[in-house]
Amino acid sequence: MANPKQSALVEEKFIGGHRACAGCGFPIFLKQVLGSTSDPIVVVSATGCLEVTSTIFPFSAWKTPFLHNAFENSAATCSGIEGAWQSLKKQGKYDKNVKFLALGGDGGTYDIGLQSLSGAMERRHDMMYVCYNNEAYMNTGVQRSGATQFGQHTTTSPAGKAVSGKTQGSKNLTEIMVAHDLPYVAQTTIGYWQDATKKFEKAWAITGPKFVNVYSPCVPGWGYHMSQTVKMSKMAVETNLWPLYEVENGVYTITFKNPVEKRKPVEEFLKLQVRFKHLMKGDDKSKAIIAQIQKTIDERYAHLELMEKATNPAAK
């Protein structure tokens, strides 16, 4: 497992000079995922912040092959590259060992790209898909997505006088990917460096389709100071809003044990961010919304505990 110091020694595939916001989460997880294998990686990205800030022509922050096609087809495009690689290798026209990484934000993954992702995973391509989830369409200016939390303010689910933020909860995409019977599915976040790199290393070592959902805080979209990105990431884990776990061939392991009696109340996470500011008035309506978020968090964590118990009784 690579600690930050060791990761820093791996030749960088994604370098400085990109135009992501100060404090952005994605350059951190890129360092983690790209530094977790010494093999060459071909990267495909969906349209989104990551792509537009790192490839402004004639510049590029990529020192490894990189392809962007469109918004909803990162997985399908990557499956085409992997398919070409398989064909050329089989025919003896190419002999290099390469790994394939498809990237998308929660917009490109939970919503518009879900079909493309599902198809590529079902076809068992040898590739890893990493979703960097910041719970809204940040690149177009913070609109709601399938990953947006219940009650969260976005520009298309605004905190209004009559309606207080998003009126639906977040889609549990990681579990949808588990239902694809993949050899490896995991949730991690940028703030737990070793958890992230351990999972990426494990995933890279597996042949076949892999999916990792990375919780990636967004400074302008969430409304917090740029120095607080790692704290936001950690608070999401400590409140169980983003449990850290992995599923290897159907076997669940919670990698950050945080039972309900130990976890922090979600309000401690919400109150740090402008996107939930409207819920901090102390009125009954706001309290009910926070209670609903808390209920979903606890139910999902209880489900994870059950799944771990059922599939992995030896887990500690």
Next chain:
Amino acid sequence: MEKTIVARTGNEAMAEAMRQINPDVCAAYPITPATEIMQIFSSFVNDGLVNTNLITVESEHSAMSACVGSAAAGARTMTATSSQGLIYMHEILFIAASLRLPIVMADVNRAISGPINIHCDHSDTMAERDSGWIQIFSENSQEAYDNMIQAIRIAERKDVSLPAMVTTDGFIISHGMERLETYPDAEVKKFIGEYNPPYNVLNLEKPITVGSIVLTDYYLEHKKAQHEAMKNAKKAILDIGKEFGKVFGKEYGFFEEYKTSDADYVLVCLGSTAGTTKAAIEELRQEGIKCGLIKIRMFRPFPAEELAAALKKCKGIVVLDRSEAMNTQAGPVATEIKAALYDAGIAKPMHNYIYGLGGREIYIEDIKNVFRNISKDTKGSNEVKYLGLKEA
């Protein structure tokens, strides 16, 4: 060269061409009436007759997306589709062209919904005429087969490097059994040559970034480069059509002229209707009407100057459009012809008919009538008429 004479449908002919081309990757999704091409090709794959990795994607959007990935990874890449499938690819067709990826696609022409219909018209290909793909139409199975082989060379030529679609008329050609001359595998292999990709994201020694965001400072230059490549495609199509003639015995150009040298009236159309028109011309010439045909093969790039020159001598023109542009002015083919004639300073009577939409039959008598109509008209008409419409 020893040719094999067989009876084949258009779909079988296109699948046979694909077997001989033996692409590295095919990514496709079934749709009537193109499904059969990939079904037949799937058997070639599973019987070990080709080296192709067949990626059976979950949609046409993903088919074209995977084709883009594959072609960018230095693999010779093909696909097949029709109608809704083609227009579902719409977004990625533009990207494939702008990334200069020489993907070759069989497109079996079928009407676009709605109303839903599975039969032939050209509305699918015409909806993608501005996508930056080379578009080649075929009159019959033989041309479909020949065009597929040539399209590989045209698309992959260094100064072109653009994707190309080869079309057939749905059911009329795709499912119609015809005489087909096929060429030996080795000769086809030799003609298309080894694939030399324009760039390669699997090249680890020279990692490149493909699909960058290109803003106000370079987008215009990017498009101009594509424009120039399309110009080069014109020359490539002629060169390769000639070379094909030398090797396989049938030369191809931008369009085919049939009895135009002394024709007073010339009809312009695409695809299988050209065959019906040739029969009508034979009969009408018996009646003393000197008529001829121009069958456009290459619709993108459009051979404007050459068509204007070919139409210069006649007294009147009929343009048959098997799709609607819904501009109330002219169908897609007539729009192009009018522009070509304007640029050449030619003004003469023209009739434009929309016909055959959704697979509506066109008969020799229909074609004879449109020739008779233009022969009686000295002024022409700006009205777009529907041919073969049921009386109310």
